[in-house]
Amino acid sequence: MHALVQGLILGVLTAGVYALMASGQTLIFGVMRVVNMAQGAMVILGAYLAYQLFVSFGLDPFLATPITTVALFFVGVAVQWVFLRPLHADDRSQLSVLVTFAVALLLEGVMSVVWSTNDRSINTSYANDSWTVLGYQITAVRLWAFLLSLFALGALYLLLNRTRLGRAIRASVQNPESARLLGVEADRVSAIGFGLGTATAAAAGSIYGLLYPFNSGSHYDLISRLLSIVLLGGLGSVGGAAVGALVISVSSAVVAATVSPVWSEMTFFVVLLLVLLVRPRGLFGSTVRGAI
Amino acid sequence: MIRSNRTHLALAVGAAALLAAGCANSGGGGGDAGGGGGDAGGGSPLVIGASVSLTGDFSDSGKAVQRGYQLWADTVNAAGGILGRKVQLTIVDDASSPTQVVTNYQNLINKDHVDLAFGPFSTLLTIPASQVAKRYGYAFLAPAGGGPKVFEQNLDNYFFVQPAPTVQSGDVFVNYVLGLPADQRPKTAAYAELDDPFATPLAENIRTKLEAAGVRTVYKQVYPSETMDMSPVMAAVAAQHPDALIAGTQNEDAYAQIKSLVQLKFSPKFLFQSNGANSPLEFPDKVGAGNTEGIVAPADWYPGSTAAGSADFTAAYIKKYGGDAQSIDDSSAEAYAVGQLVSAVAAKTNKVDNATIIGALHSGVWPTLLGDLSWSANGAPKGEFNLVQWQKGKLLPVYPQKVAQAAPEQPKPGWAG
Numbered sequence: 172m173h174a175l176v177q178g179l180i181l182g183v184l185t186a187g188v189y190a191l192m193a194s195g196q197t198l199i200f201g202v203m204r205v206v207n208m209a210q211g212a213m214v215i216l217g218a219y220l221a222y223q224l225f226v227s228f229g230l231d232p233f234l235a236t237p238i239t240t241v242a243l244f245f246v247g248v249a250v251q252w253v254f255l256r257p258l259h260a261d262d263r264s265q266l267s268v269l270v271t272f273a274v275a276l277l278l279e280g281v282m283s284v285v286w287s288t289n290d291r292s293i294n295t296s297y298a299n300d301s302w303t304v305l306g307y308q309i310t311a312v313r314l315w316a317f318l319l320s321l322f323a324l325g326a327l328y329l330l331l332n333r334t335r336l337g338r339a340i341r342a343s344v345q346n347p348e349s350a351r352l353l354g355v356e357a358d359r360v361s362a363i364g365f366g367l368g369t370a371t372a373a374a375a376g377s378i379y380g381l382l383y384p385f386n387s388g389s390h391y392d393l394i395s396r397l398l399s400i401v402l403l404g405g406l407g408s409v410g411g412a413a414v415g416a417l418v419i420s421v422s423s424a425v426v427a428a429t430v431s432p433v434w435s436e437m438t439f440f441v442v443l444l445l446v447l448l449v450r451p452r453g454l455f456g457s458t459v460r461g462a463i
Numbered sequence: 464m465i466r467s468n469r470t471h472l473a474l475a476v477g478a479a480a481l482l483a484a485g486c487a488n489s490g491g492g493g494g495d496a497g498g499g500g501g502d503a504g505g506g507s508p509l510v511i512g513a514s515v516s517l518t519g520d521f522s523d524s525g526k527a528v529q530r531g532y533q534l535w536a537d538t539v540n541a542a543g544g545i546l547g548r549k550v551q552l553t554i555v556d557d558a559s560s561p562t563q564v565v566t567n568y569q570n571l572i573n574k575d576h577v578d579l580a581f582g583p584f585s586t587l588l589t590i591p592a593s594q595v596a597k598r599y600g601y602a603f604l605a606p607a608g609g610g611p612k613v614f615e616q617n618l619d620n621y622f623f624v625q626p627a628p629t630v631q632s633g634d635v636f637v638n639y640v641l642g643l644p645a646d647q648r649p650k651t652a653a654y655a656e657l658d659d660p661f662a663t664p665l666a667e668n669i670r671t672k673l674e675a676a677g678v679r680t681v682y683k684q685v686y687p688s689e690t691m692d693m694s695p696v697m698a699a700v701a702a703q704h705p706d707a708l709i710a711g712t713q714n715e716d717a718y719a720q721i722k723s724l725v726q727l728k729f730s731p732k733f734l735f736q737s738n739g740a741n742s743p744l745e746f747p748d749k750v751g752a753g754n755t756e757g758i759v760a761p762a763d764w765y766p767g768s769t770a771a772g773s774a775d776f777t778a779a780y781i782k783k784y785g786g787d788a789q790s791i792d793d794s795s796a797e798a799y800a801v802g803q804l805v806s807a808v809a810a811k812t813n814k815v816d817n818a819t820i821i822g823a824l825h826s827g828v829w830p831t832l833l834g835d836l837s838w839s840a841n842g843a844p845k846g847e848f849n850l851v852q853w854q855k856g857k858l859l860p861v862y863p864q865k866v867a868q869a870a871p872e873q874p875k876p877g878w879a880g
Binding site for chain 1: 718
C-alpha cells in the first residue's frame with residue numbers, strides 16, 4: 172500500500188516533464204504533419220546545455236531554462252529550414268520520419284564528440300532534497316519540475332490562443348490553403364512552429380538532467396515513449412499529450428512499484444493498444460484537422 | 464546475357480576470394496602452429512598484437528585497456544625488454560564489434576605474424592577472439608572476459624586475468640557478511656537487479672548464498688535496461704525496510720538507485736553494488752560526495768594497493784597520463800597485469816613463447832598487481848575479489864583482512880542529502 176501511494180505520487184510529478192516534451196512533439200505534428208523523431212535528442216541536447224551552464228557558470232538549471240529554450244528554438248528553426256523545407260508537401264509526413272531520425276543521429280554524434288559518451292548528471296545542492304508528508308516523500312526537483320511544466324504548458328496555451336502568431340499557427344493547422352490565401356506565410360509559421368516544439372524540449376531537458384543521469388544515447392528510450400504518449404493523446408492535441416503523459420507516467424510508476432519493473436513498460440503499451448482499438452485516433456485526436 | 468555474365472564474374476571472384484582465404488588460413492595455421500614466434504632470439508623485437516575497442520560502446524574501457532598494455536610495454540622496454548627483446552605492440556581497433564575482433568586477430572596472427580596475442584575488452588568480444596587464438600595455438604590472456612560463457616568453451620589456452628570469474632565477484636561480500644557476529648548480520652535483504660549478463664548472475668549468486676545462510680529475501684526484481692526512473696523500484700524496496708540492499712548494477716542505474724534512495728530517505732544498513740560504486744571518480748560526482756559513505760563494492764585493483772608491482776604501475780601511470788591514483792580505471796590495471804604475467808613467465812622459464820606461457824600459467828600461483836592469480840583448466844581464476852568501501856570520500860579495501868586498509872564501517876550511516 173505504501174509503495175502504491177508513493178508510486179502514484181512519483182508518477183503524477185514525473186508526468187509534467189513528459190507532458191512538456193510531448194506537447195512539443197504533438198505541436199510539430201499538428202502544424203507541419205511532421206513526425207519528429209529528433210524530439211528525444213533535442214531533450215538530451217537541452218539537458219547537456221543546462222549541464223554545461225551549471226558546470227561552467229554555476230547557473231541553476233531552472234534559471235538556465237530561458238537561455239536553453241531560446242537556443243533550441245533557433246536549432247529547431249534551422250533544422251526545419253535546412254532539412255524539412257525542401258521536402259514535398261505530398262510525402263512530407265512519411266519522409267519526415269527518416270529525415271528527423273537522421274537529425275537525431277547527427278545530434279547524437281555531435282553530443283558524443285562534444286561531451287563524450289560518459290554519463291552526466293546535474294547535481295545541484297537541492298538535487299536530492301525531499302519533504303516528508305504523511306510518511307510519503309515529495310521530491311523537491313520533481314515538484315519544481317511539475318510546476319515549471321505547468322507554467323510552460325500554460326505559456327504555450329496562451330501563445331497559441333491569445334496572440335497573432337498563435338492564430339496564424341492554428342490557421343495553418345486547420346486549413347493551410349486558406350491560411351496562405353489570407354496572407355499567412357507557411358514557411359515562416361512552419362519554422363516557428365518547429366522552433367516552439369524544440370524549445371519545449373529544452374525546458375524539459377533541464378529537468379531531465381536534474382532527474383536522471385544521461386548520455387548522448389539516452390534519446391532512444393525517450394523517443395519511443397514520446398511517440399506513444401502522442402499517439403495515446405491523439406496526434407496534434409496538446410491537451411491529449413498532457414493526459415497521455417499522465418497515463419504513461421502514473422501507470423509505469425505504479426506498476427513498477429507494486430508489480431514489477433519489467434511489466435511497467437508493458438502496461439503502458441497494453442493501455443495504448445486498448446485505446447487505439449476502441450478509438451483509433453487516440454483519446455483527444457479529432458477527425459477534422461485543427462485540434463491543437 | 465549481360466546479367467548472366469555478371470553473375471559468372473561475381474561467382475568467379477567469390478570463389479577466388481574463398482580459395483585465397485583458405486590458403487591463407489591453412490598456410491598461417493601450418494606456419495604458426497604450436498608456437499607463433501621463436502624462442503628467446505635476442506635482438507629481434509617481441510611483437511604482441513591486441514584488438515581493443517577504441518571506438519563504439521566499449522571505447523572508454525577499451526582505451527583504458529590500451530593504456531595498461533602500453534604502460535607495461537614502456538616499463539619493460541625501459542628495463543631492457545623481455546629476455547633482451549624489445550616489446551613492440553600492434554594495437555588495432557575493433558569498434559566493439561564481435562565480427563571485427565575475429566578479423567583483427569586473424570590478421571594479427573596470419574598477416575602480421577605477431578609473437579603473442581593479448582585479449583580485447585568484454586566477454587562479448589573475448590569469446591570469438593579466444594577461439595581464433597586457440598585455433599593457432601596462441602596463449603590468450605584477457606583482462607576483461609569473465610562471463611560464464613567464456614569458461615564454458617573449456618579452452619586450455621585461455622586465462623582470465625582477474626581474481627575470480629565475474630559471477631563470483633560478489634562472493635567476497637557474502638563472506639564478509641557471514642563472518643560478522645550473528646547479531647550484526649542482516650536479517651532481511653532486497654535484490655534489485657539490472658537485466659544484464661554481468662549484473663543479474665552476480666546478484667543472484669549472492670542471493671542464493673545469503674538465503675542458504677538464513678537471510679530472508681523481502682524483495683527481488685529484475686529491471687530492464689531501458690528503465691530510466693529507478694524511484695518506483697526503490698520506493699518498493701524502501702517499503703520493505705530491508706537490512707541489506709544488494710544491487711546488481713552497471714553504471715547509470717547504479718547512480719540513479721542512490722539518488723532515488725536519498726530522495727526517499729531510506730538508508731539500508733548494508734548497501735552493495737556490483738558496479739558503479741567502485742568507480743573512484745564517477746560515483747561521487749554522480750550521487751554527491753556526501754552520499755557515498757559506507758557503500759561497498761567488489762574490486763581487484765584499487766588505489767594504494769600493495770600487491771606486486773602496484774606502486775610502480777601507479778607511479779608510471781601518473782607520470783605518463785597525468786591525474787592521480789584515484790583517476791586510474793581498473794581496466795588499465797587489469798591490462799597491465801596481463802603483461803606482468805608474460806614478464807613473470809619469461810623470468811621463470813627463460814622462454815617467451817605461447818606453449819611455455821600456457822604450460823607455466825596452468826601451474827603455481829602468479830603474483831600481479833591484482834593479487835596472486837591461479838587458474839582452473841578452463842581459464843577461470845581461482846581467487847577472490849576484494850571488498851572496497853567508501854569511507855570519508857575515499858574508496859578503501861576493507862575485506863579480506865590481508866588487504867584491508869581500514870576496518871569496515873557498519874552499519875552504513877544515513878545519507879548526507
